[in-house]
Amino acid sequence: MELLQDYIAFWADKYASIFDYMLEHVLISLTVAIISIVFTIPLAVWMTKMKSTKLRSFIFNIANIFQTIPTIALLAIMIPIFGIGFTPAIVALFLYALLPLLRNTYSGMESIDQEVVEAAKGMGFTSFQRIVKIELPIALPYIMSGIRVTSVYIISWTTLAALIGAGGLGDLVLAGIGYNDTFMIFTGAFLAIIIALILDFVLATVENKLIKL
Amino acid sequence: MIELKNVNKIYNDGFQALTKVNVEFQEGKINVLIGPSGCGKTTTMKLLNRLVDYTDGEVYFNGKKIKEMNPIELRRQMGFVIQNIGLFPHMTIFNNVATVPKLLKWDKDRIKKRVIELLEMVNLDPNTYMNRYPSELSGGQQQRIGVIRALAAEPSTILMDEPFSALDPISREQLQDELLRLQTEINKTIIFVTHDMDEALKIADNIVLMKDGKVVQQGSPDSLLSNPANDFVKEFIGEKRLNSNNQLNDLSLANYINKDILLVQSDIRIEKATSSLIERKVSSAVVINEDETYNGIVSLYDAIENNSSEINSIIKKASLIIYENDKVSTVLEKIEGIHDIVPVLSKEDIVVGLLSVDKLFATLHHLTEYKRGEI
Numbered sequence: 001m002e003l004l005q006d007y008i009a010f011w012a013d014k015y016a017s018i019f020d021y022m023l024e025h026v027l028i029s030l031t032v033a034i035i036s037i038v039f040t041i042p043l044a045v046w047m048t049k050m051k052s053t054k055l056r057s058f059i060f061n062i063a064n065i066f067q068t069i070p071t072i073a074l075l076a077i078m079i080p081i082f083g084i085g086f087t088p089a090i091v092a093l094f095l096y097a098l099l100p101l102l103r104n105t106y107s108g109m110e111s112i113d114q115e116v117v118e119a120a121k122g123m124g125f126t127s128f129q130r131i132v133k134i135e136l137p138i139a140l141p142y143i144m145s146g147i148r149v150t151s152v153y154i155i156s157w158t159t160l161a162a163l164i165g166a167g168g169l170g171d172l173v174l175a176g177i178g179y180n181d182t183f184m185i186f187t188g189a190f191l192a193i194i195i196a197l198i199l200d201f202v203l204a205t206v207e208n209k210l211i212k213l
Numbered sequence: 214m215i216e217l218k219n220v221n222k223i224y225n226d227g228f229q230a231l232t233k234v235n236v237e238f239q240e241g242k243i244n245v246l247i248g249p250s251g252c253g254k255t256t257t258m259k260l261l262n263r264l265v266d267y268t269d270g271e272v273y274f275n276g277k278k279i280k281e282m283n284p285i286e287l288r289r290q291m292g293f294v295i296q297n298i299g300l301f302p303h304m305t306i307f308n309n310v311a312t313v314p315k316l317l318k319w320d321k322d323r324i325k326k327r328v329i330e331l332l333e334m335v336n337l338d339p340n341t342y343m344n345r346y347p348s349e350l351s352g353g354q355q356q357r358i359g360v361i362r363a364l365a366a367e368p369s370t371i372l373m374d375e376p377f378s379a380l381d382p383i384s385r386e387q388l389q390d391e392l393l394r395l396q397t398e399i400n401k402t403i404i405f406v407t408h409d410m411d412e413a414l415k416i417a418d419n420i421v422l423m424k425d426g427k428v429v430q431q432g433s434p435d436s437l438l439s440n441p442a443n444d445f446v447k448e449f450i451g452e453k454r455l456n457s458n459n460q461l462n463d464l465s466l467a468n469y470i471n472k473d474i475l476l477v478q479s480d481i482r483i484e485k486a487t488s489s490l491i492e493r494k495v496s497s498a499v500v501i502n503e504d505e506t507y508n509g510i511v512s513l514y515d516a517i518e519n520n521s522s523e524i525n526s527i528i529k530k531a532s533l534i535i536y537e538n539d540k541v542s543t544v545l546e547k548i549e550g551i552h553d554i555v556p557v558l559s560k561e562d563i564v565v566g567l568l569s570v571d572k573l574f575a576t577l578h579h580l581t582e583y584k585r586g587e588i
């Protein structure tokens with residue numbers, strides 16, 4: 001009981017700054033998510049259309065390499081190039097998000113029945129119309145599951161971005177470790193989970209809406 | 214009309230899929246492309262809407278070289294039913310059928326009317342099926358949708374690549390019948406690929422038989438049956454079918470002429486004709502001139518309506534007259550849709566008798582029963 005009262009007192013004292021951390025966290029995660037979606041989906045679509053298998057595996061390999069670098073190391077590598085703060089965090093997390101998005105979109109597009117593509121061509125769709133009206137909608141479940149998984153990852157990775165001064169809930173956790181304050185650590189972790197759950201829910205709703213279109 | 218002139222197709226890997234193909238696909242007819250698997254049927258069909266480009270030669274669509282036409286526009290003028298239906302799984306049946314009209318930017322009401330009309334045409338209740346997805350339909354229903362999707366924008370030409378191949382024999386026959394019925398309404402230029410000879414013989418006006426990328430023979434089903442160009446054609450058509458066709462040709466028209474008929478002279482009065490008709494219990498009679506040559510026909514109905522004057526005023530031409538040495542197969546081609554009596558004449562135009570339609574159909578029925586049972 002005492003614990004709960006203490007925790008409520010902690011919130012009463014710190015809610016303004018907790019709220020700021022949370023906002024920062026959401027801002028970083030969303031920025032990374034949006035940039036990587038806007039960049040990766042067209043890239044993946046283009047990769048399914050390209051003739052050269054070499055170029056395709058080259059791109060996959062690069063995305064793969066970024067995935068294998070430990071998160072902390074990748075963040076650290078950014079410092080000499082971009083300094084500390086928001087920008088290096090965005091770049092590092094973006095490189096991380098590449099592979100899962102790329103892979104899901106690519107396999108979504110590849111999963112489409114060739115017959116369906118052929119029918120669309122034969123009925124007189126232009127290439128652009130075909131991609132937008134036929135192929136992307138059919139690949140949508142794959143693409144959306146890529147986006148959902150990646151977004152949840154990004155939120156958890158963003159916690160580490162505090163290490164290079166990007167802010168966010170990671171700051172709260174780090175400070176908690178510094179002061180040996182369990183409330184801070186717990187609150188940081190707990191809120192990151194909540195954000196991830198909310199985002200996943202929102203994306204699921206978006207997916208359902210899109211499918212019904 | 215679509216014409217292929219000396220068309221060669223060599224695929225990127227160097228495989229020559231078509232060699233010197235010369236074909237004419239007739240306007241308003243069902244043209245069937247047939248041949249063993251891998252002979253180049255699909256390749257030929259895809260040349261027509263430029264899904265595949267030919268290596269050399271020329272393809273003309275209504276006199277224009279298709280290489281000079283915009284492929285997107287060309288495709289929107291040609292309905293296309295692909296080998297494995299290829300319905301769009303994420304779209305409702307309504308949107309699947311409405312695809313090309315939407316691409317052509319028809320207005321909404323017109324699209325809706327058209328989709329409903331097409332669904333009714335293939336006996337699928339619009340209210341039940343319009344909002345379903347392709348996966349919620351049976352295979353046969355999906356193939357129907359595949360076919361009407363190709364008809365939606367009223368193309369003058371329809372390409373169908375083995376549209377009924379995935380069906381059980383009963384649904385296949387149903388769809389073939391439906392296609393034949395449809396064709397009498399819409400009269401499109403249809404190019405239909407199959408490797409099923411029964412299907413070809415049933416629906417084709419014009420058959421193009423291919424083998425190893427070459428056209429072996431083309432012509433009407435009858436001409437293939439009666440004059441197969443070589444052993445391959447014979448083998449592909451099959452002994453049984455050739456035999457039953459020969460049986461058809463062996464039928465002599467003489468057996469189907471009813472000679473015991475009522476003849477009336479062209480100068481009698483109507484009352485006399487009426488009483489003869491009633492006395493013989495027939496509804497029509499053949500009118501002859503003094504030298505016994507054919508003049509026309511009179512019906513009891515017309516005779517009763519005008520019973521005062523000369524018979525001249527009610528003589529009509531028969532819708533069809535045939536000659537006693539016509540072949541049974543030619544008679545069969547002409548007889549469709551004729552409900553009058555059919556006078557049979559000799560070379561000198563002398564009336565020999567009337568065609569006994571019932572007896573002829575009874576024999577045919579017997580023959581086709583045999584065909585179904587044996588093949």
Ligand SMILES: Nc1ncnc2c1ncn2[C@@H]1O[C@H](COP(=O)(O)OP(=O)(O)OP(=O)(O)O)[C@@H](O)[C@H]1O
Binds near residue numbers: 224225226254256257
């Ligand atoms: N893209 C391609 N590249 C190389 N060869 C091809 C290609 N497409 C088809 N072929 C070859 O061309 C030949 C004709 O193929 P096509 O698809 O026209 O046959 P088909 O008569 O339609 O056969 P089926 O009845 O089995 O559908 C085949 O030997 C096939 O292997």
Ligand SMILES: [Mg+2]
Binds near residue numbers: 254374
């Ligand atoms: Mg084929």
